[in-house]
Amino acid sequence: MITRSVTVEDIDDLYLMWNSHINASALYRRALREEMAVRDxxxxxxxxxxxxxxxxxxxxxxxxxxxxxxxxxxxxxxxxxxxxxxxxxxxx
Structure with a gap:
């Protein structure tokens, strides 16, 4: 697996700190799947x-x-x- 750099804004970082149970990698993959769906x-x-x-x-x-x-x-x-x-x- 390749690790990519992703820009995280301060509000994103703070929200993830507050909610450490959230899997940021899963959010990233979900966003990519949504982009794939847009492109069929x-x-x-x-x-x-x-x-x-x-x-x-x-x-x-x-x-x-x-x-x-x-x-x-x-x-x-x-x-x-x-x-x-x-x-x-x-x-x-």
Missing amino acids: VDPHEFRMLLERAREQGYTLDEIADKTNRYADLQSLVEESQGQRTAGNTTHD
């Missing part, structure tokens, strides 16, 4: 595509370098799957 990205399908790309041998950095949106990730996985399938066929 299903997080379960997204996770599956990422896992498939990794199974195909791509690292997270390589995926980020080769893609910059959900549709690119779909294409990357489909192209790689097609190349693997084509490479496994034999001609008599």
Whole structure:
């Protein structure tokens, strides 16, 4: 897992201090899921595509370098799957 920097305003920080039971990481992930929903990205399908790309041998950095949106990730996985399938066929 990669840790990212997030700007926290003083009011956010104080509120989290008062409510230490709140999981700030969960709030962040929830906000990202809301952004995904706005863009019609299903997080379960997204996770599956990422896992498939990794199974195909791509690292997270390589995926980020080769893609910059959900549709690119779909294409990357489909192209790689097609190349693997084509490479496994034999001609008599």
